[in-house]
Amino acid sequence: MEDVRAVRKGDRNTQQTASQPMRYVRAPFWSKVGTGDSDACWPWLAGRVGSGYGTCGPGIYAHRVAYEISVGPIPDGLTIDHLCSNRICCNPSHLEPVTREENARRGEKNRRTRSGGRSLASRTECKNGHAYVEGSFRWSGTARVCRQCARDRRRTFRERTGR
Ligand SMILES: [Zn+2]
Ligand SMILES: [Zn+2]
Numbered sequence: 001m002e003d004v005r006a007v008r009k010g011d012r013n014t015q016q017t018a019s020q021p022m023r024y025v026r027a028p029f030w031s032k033v034g035t036g037d038s039d040a041c042w043p044w045l046a047g048r049v050g051s052g053y054g055t056c057g058p059g060i061y062a063h064r065v066a067y068e069i070s071v072g073p074i075p076d077g078l079t080i081d082h083l084c085s086n087r088i089c090c091n092p093s094h095l096e097p098v099t100r101e102e103n104a105r106r107g108e109k110n111r112r113t114r115s116g117g118r119s120l121a122s123r124t125e126c127k128n129g130h131a132y133v134e135g136s137f138r139w140s141g142t143a144r145v146c147r148q149c150a151r152d153r154r155r156t157f158r159e160r161t162g163r
Helices: 003-020 061-069 100-113 147-161
Strands: 078-082 097-101 138-139 144-145
Touching: 061 078, 061 100, 061 138, 100 147, 144 147
Parallel strands: none
Antiparallel strands: 078 097, 138 144
């Protein structure tokens, strides 16, 4: 009995010393993002702060990391605006570097109209030119996902894989 307990205790200790503090940006970043359709919001799945932004370390915002590793460095003095108004989103196509003044202006406009006003919400067609009409898209947060594009992607996938 004593021996078993000693072994168990030993196992626990080993596990504790083996577990390392989270390695922020160097850890496989995208494994912590709910990636999906290119138009959809990709939520950060790990920590978030009270303001609703995803964080991957103290003062390190997940959406900024997403932008920098997929697009490039954020120019000095610019802040990242979420075109989808979804602060947890890490989809680079929903992120746009803007000045703080522009960001504040968009924020005010957005608060007045709730979902309207911002560029994603006011688009009338997808990036491939399919019109956004009733039933032609589905919502992902405040972003819209084009159904025709989704169908096209599935067909391309079937043709490529022969299935
Ligand atoms: Zn988004
Ligand atoms: Zn489309």
